[in-house]
Each structure stands twice: as structure tokens, then as C-alpha cells.
Amino acid sequence: MINVLIVEDDPMVAKFNRIYLEQISGFSLIGIASSIKEAWEIIEEQEVELILLDLYVNNENGLDLVSELRAKRIETDVIVVSSANDQSSIQTALRYGAVDYLMKPFDFDRFKEALLQYADQFNQLKAEALKQEQVDQLFLNRSKEPLGEQEELPKGITKPTYKKVFQEINQLSGWFSTAELSDASAISRVSLRKYLRYLEEQGMVESRVSYEGTGRPLNQFRLSQKGNEYFMSLLSE
Known part of the structure; x- marks a missing residue:
């Protein structure tokens, strides 16, 4: 099971994130934090593999949490869940190693896609050695190439x-x-x-x-x- 921490100060959003998460097998919710301080208390007490992180948490910047995680070499991954769509936030999240970025509002299908892709990556990295094709899947998301550069389009898209x-x-x-x-x-x-x-x-x-x-x-x-x-x-x- 992949241990997940939700960091979100909006109770309703936190509730829906929890409901969505509980519908996907392979993940276990270990806590919901409404502040960066609460998040650290949980991280220091339990093993957290993945954080679903809002960028604005009670007037604090969630990216500061990611920065400190990296500085302390804590091996916890992050999926950003935020309404922030500015270039600076997205670019910083990428530089800090966020594995995905979900913009509010999002539907269950997009949430599920993010979690399953992460689970696949998480499980692949357990192997002692990877093939080039597996490394390509981890570093290159070819499904995001513009239309016309893909060999196939998603089902239902013409x-x-x-x-x-x-x-x-x-x-x-x-x-x-x-x-x-x-x-x-x-x-x-x-x-x-x-x-x-x-x-x-x-x-x-x-x-x-x-x-x-x-x-x-x-x-x-x-x-x-x-x-x-x-x-x-x-x-x-």
C-alpha cells in the first residue's frame, strides 16, 4: 500500500480528495493536514510516500513544504492539487519534482489517472535495474504530445x-x-x-x-x- 497524506485547508476539497482516494486500490490515507505544521507532525511520525498538496494552505505556500522535504532528503513524492495556474507555481512545482499537477476543479477520471500513473512509477522503481523503455516511460510522457504528433488519439476523440x-x-x-x-x-x-x-x-x-x-x-x-x-x-x- 502507498501511504498518502492530504494537505488541504478547505474541508470540502479535502473530503472529496479522500472519497476519490478511497475508490482507488493500492493507496492508504494516513492523515489530512489543514496546515503545514500539521503536515510535518504527520510526516515525522509516519512513513508518507505521497502527498496530495494544495499550494495555498492557511496563507502558507505549500511549495515551501516541498522545498524543505528536498533539503532534508526525505523521500516523499508530491502531487500538487491546486487552483493556481500561473507559470511560476507550475514551473517551481516541476523543479521541486512534483510528479503531477491537478488544477481545481478536476474530475475523478483525471484524479484516478494521476494516482495510477504514480503507482506504476512507484512499483517500477522497486526493481533493481530498468530497461530503456521503462526509463522512457518514467521521464517522457508521450501521451501529452500535441495532436498530429501522436500515432493514436484517445477513444472518442476524432x-x-x-x-x-x-x-x-x-x-x-x-x-x-x-x-x-x-x-x-x-x-x-x-x-x-x-x-x-x-x-x-x-x-x-x-x-x-x-x-x-x-x-x-x-x-x-x-x-x-x-x-x-x-x-x-x-x-x-
Whole structure:
């Protein structure tokens, strides 16, 4: 079992992370910390293999925890779970060795993918010696290559529809909801969710949660800089 510590100061988010984690075999939740201090108390008392880490914990920077872990040579891995989508946070997380970065809000499928990929890496590294193909899988995530550079697309994703979705997103400009994109493209919301999830994984779109007049959370998206650049390449095909 892989021992997991959740570091999250939002009780509701911590609850959902726990519920998600309990649905994936091979992992054991050993604690939930709502502050960096609480996190250290658990780390010092128990063996923690993986931390699900929010970057902003009670006005503290979660990356400081990662930095100190590395300085003390504590062999604990980190998956960042945060709403922070700025370049500095993401780049710093990568430099500190975060194995994945989940942007809030995320669905169970993306959470499960992150945990299973980590479990695969964790188990492979138990071997005394690895083959080049195994090392490639650890250091190169080829599933994240842009469309057109992959030999196969994920199930349910077709290139013509992918292009159409891209074109409609570009026409909308700025932040948009799944419903707005569905109205513009005449593609069902169910289908669009698959494409938007895939686009976000590729870094082509970015997301946020907006609380409008109703007070209810609304997921919104917009084309990223990488997406804008790739859209221009699609037009030239």
C-alpha cells in the first residue's frame, strides 16, 4: 500500500480528495493536514510516500513544504492539487519534482489517472535495474504530445471534431462555458466535456471556476497561449 497524506485547508476539497482516494486500490490515507505544521507532525511520525498538496494552505505556500522535504532528503513524492495556474507555481512545482499537477476543479477520471500513473512509477522503481523503455516511460510522457504528433488519439476523440471544437473556441474568444460552446458548435455537452478535458490535459485550454450571480460554481475555459499557437498551425494544414 502507498501511504498518502492530504494537505488541504478547505474541508470540502479535502473530503472529496479522500472519497476519490478511497475508490482507488493500492493507496492508504494516513492523515489530512489543514496546515503545514500539521503536515510535518504527520510526516515525522509516519512513513508518507505521497502527498496530495494544495499550494495555498492557511496563507502558507505549500511549495515551501516541498522545498524543505528536498533539503532534508526525505523521500516523499508530491502531487500538487491546486487552483493556481500561473507559470511560476507550475514551473517551481516541476523543479521541486512534483510528479503531477491537478488544477481545481478536476474530475475523478483525471484524479484516478494521476494516482495510477504514480503507482506504476512507484512499483517500477522497486526493481533493481530498468530497461530503456521503462526509463522512457518514467521521464517522457508521450501521451501529452500535441495532436498530429501522436500515432493514436484517445477513444472518442476524432481529428475533424477536434478541429471544429478548436475553431469554435477561437470564435468565442475569452472565457466560455460548456453550454456556450455547445450552442455555438451544435455538439452535445457530453461530447464536449471529453474534448475539453483532453484539450486541458494537452495544455491547449485553461480553466477556472466562476461564481456568477446565482452563487453556483461554473466551470469556464479559454484558449491558452499554446492553444492559440497550435490553432494557427491547424489553419495551415
